[in-house]
Amino acid sequence: MAAALHPQLLTDLRSGFAGELLTPGDGEYDSARVVFNAMIDRHPQLIAQCANPADVAAAIAFGREQGLEIAVRAGGHAVSGVSVNDGLVVDLRRMNSVVVDPEAGVARVAGGATMSDFDRATQPYGLAVTGGRDSSTGVAGLTLGGGSGWLERKYGLACDNLLAAKLVTADGELLAVDEDRHPELFWALHGGGGNFGVATELTFRLHELPTVTIAMLLWQPESGPTVLRHYVDYMATAPDEVGGAFVYFTGPPEEFVPAGLVGRLTAALLLTYAGGEQAGRDVFRPMLGYGHAGEMIAELPYADFQCMLDDPPGERNYWSAEYLNGFPGAAADLFCGRAAEMVVPSASMHAVFPQGGAVARGGDHPVPWRAAPWAVHPFGVWEDPADDARGRQWAHDVCADLQPWSIGAVYLNFIGDEGAERVAAGLGTGNARRLVAVKSAYDPENVFHLNHNIVPA
Template structure:
């Protein structure tokens, strides 16, 4: 791609266009997963929707790969590409709240930290993940699992409308009233259908919550997992959270001689009346003796960011995922073999409950199809040293092979690795063919293919 072409792109956009040789190039091309070392021809640091349209047009007109980056958390590194164009939306982070209408509109590069900070002031929230540095866009387009989903549904269930730049460079609105087929596909179909420059969400009254982590001995792990699965099946829907395997970080509430040791955790979030929080957590205490805990009232944004320090930019990432209908004894046994072998404190295993309000949406009402699954499991391999890549990737793969026979065929696309492309149809079950038809309508040339890719119908 010649200098004249790049100069032409620079004339079309408000934001900076960063190319190889520029001082900021290495910073501009970096994503959170340090395993990813791709070298795009140009990174467009979009300042507005017009810049996104120009970046899309430029990639299409020049036959280049196009990557769209929001929060940059994509484990497979879909927010960048070799020799192509990156539309970097991370400078577009505005959030506007309408407290009377209980709505919020977030720009395409906003993080959940940005979103929660804006809505908390009004005592409002929507379902928004576990790590606050995660992008609003990527999480929502893949479905959106978080602390509040049992009561409020997935992030995509709370999406009211979206502004989308399609493959032909047009800006369209997707909602139940406009481009309804596109709106259906965006809610769980990932980044296959366009670059979303803003998201409008329905908000609910949530401000301060009662929550935090509780650590149990590994000897009690089977009891904790089994008890959690039984309890959460019909627990009050204001109760969110998940069981996990985790090496104890060096935090003051954990006995110093236990730092770095493996535990089974329950991280809870009660979003009902605060005075009922302690009672809501009583069942967790009944599972087994608690070794350490840090629970109590806190702002919802504080809980949503509590684990950010364990996931800084620059770690090596390799993840696997499955949906689970029943956390069976055989599945628990597989977890007991592999969960305690966590390689470092950054790695973790979470088993997210996705029942309650998530189950009240029909499997064909949105692209997110696994409305009968009870849990979404993520095996999140994260570590700082690239020298450990082979061994730690093997830990994730071995773990996945052990739990897969006790899980559904598909998994949550936001937790998928780059080598999971063969699972795309399974991830969408009966919705895949409809997604392929929508893809043919809005992106027949598959310009938006840097993702867990749905190919256009023939």
């Protein structure tokens, strides 16, 4: 345990600080220090709840002057649960404004905003952009890591829609970044994560999307291999408007499913369509004839859909992923066979996501996994620490089974700390030298290293 910060130092920092500074013993400290993933328990010396970019710069300067390790918390949804013992947490969650310009079709999003903040602001205008798969996901962390979500086949990844950013560097400088200003840094922000500074504002291109249509189809788990095969064939010719997932999960309450699936392992297909219900039903028709035991088909605002599969904070999380060059029957059998080993009942999901479409057509960004047509995502969420070893092993075994079809690249937002080799796989070996050069230019002392880290030269 490091020595407590001298009261006079905190008094000096508070002068001109618009947000709140919390230290151990303060009434709101314990709630503020808790991270999304209950597996992680940290006790920082100082939590700087910033209200504006000047606060961010002041907090970083203070942390560096005092020799404190610095963690950055934006939306706070990451499985890695970045925090620090004895150091400083720069907390952006008070900075959650979203300003929409419907005429220009853009939105400016503050660095601590969640997808719920973003979607609720754009929905009244019938506009949207690819978010994550959970309304509590932080916009900044999602986007800087690439940004996979339900709308990606139609509108590309979140980072593909990033037009500009404002960033506070390790030296406390506020930079405006886009294709013309700091172009190499702007490129690195499309997948390089929080390695280069603290994003205090992101500007996005928006797309017209008044509503989405979803179909949730449910089967007994033993039907999974057959359904997954049909789904793989279906997605080979599905239009870009179609997304979704094949997933095993714990059956929801009986108002949604037959009693035989309540609280039990269930195979499900979630189909999403960027548009209205009639067109969605027409497109979904090839998947509606395989004897499902329960269904829900609905047209609803995108913001409402984003809330449906929220991952609750405060539970224990362990996630991993593999990106595949195809999904033959042998892979489907292996994937489905591992479903019996997940923690049930729990909020865990044993998921397969289709890619392709606008994801595959995306730009020159450090996103080496975009070429894969399929992503497998063992998403472990449970309450009891006694399930930790089992949950981790399940995720590891799923990924090991699918190695024969893996492209080697991985979406870093889908994994926690899996070592330097996995970080390299997430950034792309061909991008390594270029990313290191950007890191060396903007954070040569590696102040921002509590992340999937790029080590400066």
